[in-house]
Amino acid sequence: MSGSIVIDSIVFGLTGLGVLFSLLRFLLGPSSFERLAAVDMMNVMIVGFIVILSFMFKNNMYMDIAILYGLLAFIETIVFARYLESQAKGQVSEKKSGDVK
């Protein structure tokens, strides 16, 4: 990225460790909420990494890719969170209001 091997190792090593820890949490998370949180955090880290790549390749188009990736990740997180919320027990009032037409 910068021509200096020290700065490159620090930036790529720390970002890679963050993504690796999220991947570990995704693999051994006890419940599906931890897996969802790990996927969302990994997506945000990948957005930041695409921004670094756009500086590295000197290409302005990677910024658009980062914004689009963030938008798709946000929609994915919202859909899965709403689905898991609809699986919750004790939601009698919502079901009743759904039945009344």
Add this chain to the structure above:
Amino acid sequence: MGMIREMVGYSLVGLGALFYFFAGLGLLRMPDIYTKLQASTKATTLGTFSIALGVGILDFSFLGKAILVIVFIALTNPVAASLMIRSAYKNDAPKCKETFVDEIQSPNKGGDSK
């Protein structure tokens, strides 16, 4: 001037990478889902701000879209974390044993023993 700009930009990018590392560490080591989300959401939001601002300072032609990335992340990331925590709370996700105040269940009790 150019050297100072490069120093500031690379420092911001390195700081953002350090925040990503801390976010992954918090996600891996915290005891329950609420603390995991609290640690990782704040750290990734600030890390993305720092990395995008650093890249925008390093190359001024990237600054507009970098600010767009910052605004986008600032709008979406807390909303996503709030939705995830709400779905976990409604499913009665287990709390860690140090948690003793639940302000949704009992809003008037709790706090520092008043």
